[in-house]
Amino acid sequence: MQTMPKTLDTCQQEMTVATSRFGKLTIRAENIITMISPFLGFPDSHHFILKPHGTTSPFMWLQSLDEPHLAFVVTSAAVLAPQYKPAIPAPIRQELDATEDGPPLEILLILTIPHGDPLKMTANLLGPVVINTQKRLAKQVVQDPKVFDHCWPVFVEE
């Protein structure tokens, strides 16, 4: 079941959305990512946009279109931890409208970057963001805590 947009009229071709970090963004409807269930702790954000930090940067912003202040820094799991294989149960694949012969689901990892000490950056392997990039559907898929860490250090200790 898909949640109906609460604050956004996604029927429009293009829209302007206010964000705290980037000011007003003009967004094309086909670039909007819809959460099939919202991030835990943020029940009011159903729509996001993935905004690259830069052409040579591994980081991306996952900016909420429903809550101007909400943005996560994310990175592709394939880049950060190529061996990382989160479990994505069949019912969730179905919810994400993923097909056997379709393109693989994209896995993003949310980064927590402490203000005072950004090199203590961690990635949340326990709650990866799984995206069907073709259909623009996403979900945070909770993993087994015995297998995956919610604050996995990104950098090696010096």
Add this chain to the structure above:
Amino acid sequence: MLILTRKLGEAIAVGDEIKIRVLEIKGGQVKIGIEAPNDIAVHREEIYLRIVEENKRAAQETPVDLTSLVSAFSEKKRT
């Protein structure tokens, strides 16, 4: 809080679509079966809280300047 007593095999219906059944009681542990629609997320509470807290922390700590971290990322990431 609503408190109900159930025996082994008995269930609780929450609305029309959610059933919570006691499947096994053994040595201080209770095995519970939950039937719920796909769009209802069911998690062990401590895991749920861990994710909520980490999501909030990630959202709060988002840095102003990511650019300085780009080179560190390519040079020092673990894998």
